[in-house]
Amino acid sequence: MTVHFIGAGPGAADLITLRAAQLLGSSPVCLYPGTYIDDAVLAHCPHGAELVDTQYLDLDRITAKVIDAHLAGNDVARLCSGDPSIYSALAEQTKRLDAAGVPWDVTPGVPAYAAAAALLGSELTVPELTQSVVLTRAHARSTAMPESEALANFAATRATLVLHLAITRVRELAAALVGDYGAECPVAVVYRASQPAEVVLRGTLSDIAGKVESADLRQAAVIIVGPALAPRAVAGSHLYDPERCRPTPES
Known part of the structure; x- marks a missing residue:
């Protein structure tokens, strides 16, 4: 099994990636922060999935839930609001999973x-x-x-x-x-x-x-x-400068 740390985006159910939706749909266990994520996002989970709201759980209890799923052979979708690369406690959680021998991966989201x-x-x-x-x-x-x-x-x-x-x-x-x-x-x-x-x-x-x-x-x-x-004026960028974009005779 694998723990999938998934960026759930800012909240809209259609602002998650195709990969995120596929992983959610194939994971029997989903841990999510209920403060930020609602039923619309969780609707991507399979029918009968175990849904665990982590907003009142410390990392010890969260890790225990994940290890239980690992021992049962179940993939886990660990939803993070926005993108896992900022303010997601990813480093703390993955360090604990490494110590417990639990594999994991990361899927980015819309911050x-x-x-x-x-x-x-x-x-x-x-x-x-x-x-x-x-x-x-x-x-x-x-x-x-x-x-x-x-x-x-x-x-x-x-x-x-x-x-x-x-x-x-x-x-x-x-x-x-x-x-x-x-x-x-x-x-x-x-x-x-x-x-x-x-x-x-x-x-x-x-x-x-x-x-x-x-x-x-x-x-x-x-x-x-x-x-x-609220820029008063917008200068032209080098990327689209007419001189830079002008075709050369060789092209």
Whole structure:
């Protein structure tokens, strides 16, 4: 058997990959985070599959469930919200599985920030404005951030910032970013992108906190900050430069 770590995407049942759907449909056991994944995604599972909501389970109990399935010869679909490459505890879980001799693989998914950018109709990298995207998070009652990854260090780059797990601290974070980005820097907050309850808020560093508080958003949202959200002008990229694309006599 194999444990399949599967990116479940941002929430919509049709924003998972074909591979993810096939693996879900062939796995008798599915572990999923109920905070982010609903029945529409779980509908890809086979009839009679064992469905385990992990939102209230620690890693010891999750690992025990997986080992039980392994001993029974059952494949396991381990769903992760968004993409397993960020904030999925993949490293912690696979280390435990390696120690227990349980094989595993990873199937990527659509990350929440990509779904949010799609809703906004935004490219997060704009030629001659910003060419970098920083994926980071806030620290409150969660795992400590490395000192080198202080928000001020990222803000100094003026790259597009994507903040996860930060929605309850939006006022504090906006105040911390004003010095580098300016009070009128565009900000977007996207709650439950692609799901029926999705909410999109647009504003600036000067007013976004009030909008978030009025909407009473407390979880499952990403915050995107940067001038790429509302560029005043868009320079031409080298990729499509007419001179570069002009056919040569040899072609």
